[in-house]
Amino acid sequence: xxxxNLSPIGPFTCVAExxxxxxxxxxxxDQIKIVDATxxxxxxxxxxxxxxxxxxxxxxxxxxxxxxxxxxxxxxxLICAALNGQPIPQIETGQFDALxxxxxxxxGCIGPSAFMEMIRMVRAGGFxxxxxxxxxxxxxxxxxxxxxxxxxxxxxxxxxxxxxxYQEMMSKLEKAGKWICWSKQTLPQYAAEDMPxxxxxxxxxxxxxxxxxxx
Numbered sequence: 001x002x003x004x005n006l007s008p009i010g011p012f013t014c015v016a017e018x019x020x021x022x023x024x025x026x027x028x029x030d031q032i033k034i035v036d037a038t039x040x041x042x043x044x045x046x047x048x049x050x051x052x053x054x055x056x057x058x059x060x061x062x063x064x065x066x067x068x069x070x071x072x073x074x075x076x077x078l079i080c081a082a083l084n085g086q087p088i089p090q091i092e093t094g095q096f097d098a099l100x101x102x103x104x105x106x107x108g109c110i111g112p113s114a115f116m117e118m119i120r121m122v123r124a125g126g127f128x129x130x131x132x133x134x135x136x137x138x139x140x141x142x143x144x145x146x147x148x149x150x151x152x153x154x155x156x157x158x159x160x161x162x163x164x165x166y167q168e169m170m171s172k173l174e175k176a177g178k179w180i181c182w183s184k185q186t187l188p189q190y191a192a193e194d195m196p197x198x199x200x201x202x203x204x205x206x207x208x209x210x211x212x213x214x215x
Contacts (some may be wrong), residue, residue, distance in 0.1 A: 042069035
């Protein structure tokens with residue numbers, strides 16, 4: 001039997017927590033207001049609560065999924081809405097300190113048009129954390145450029161053997177002063193067909209946050 005406890009959850013939440021600690025150095029964990037975008041049954045919220053982040057809100061298009069998430073008793077509120085290019089009426093501009101989205105930035109689930117709505121939800125000085133399959137990154141590049149204008153962190157991972165196609169763009173943006181690489185590390189990715197698989201995890205800081213002191 002395979003390693004049942006191995007999943008992308010641990011590495012992804014580890015990268016997210018490091019970003020939290022960098023951006024919110026003086027803010028207690030329970031005061032950081034986080035929206036779990038495409039929360040599903042709440043698996044990512046459970047991991048965040050283990051790390052003592054308890055000011056959590058769930059966003060998902062499926063009422064059935066949110067019913068399951070509600071049973072976990074970890075979210076302050078559950079918002080049933082689609083995450084796309086349209087503003088979500090239940091969410092005010094800048095309502096959250098951070099948005100985290102695990103495993104849903106892919107074709108057929110969350111499209112590139114959703115990035116601007118994700119940015120709208122997060123206050124200035126907050127950040128967005130999500131991961132993208134390497135095979136899907138191309139369709140999101142234009143919207144990822146828009147994230148450079150947001151006041152926060154951009155966190156994503158790319159399969160190591162496929163990273164060459166994106167390194168040129170990442171280096172170009174860094175040389176242009178659009179962002180700097182705050183973190184680059186190798187993370188395991190577990191997929192049914194080829195586990196484990198190494199990915200390169202990146203956290204980039206848009207230049208508006210370059211004055212944030214390192215811990």
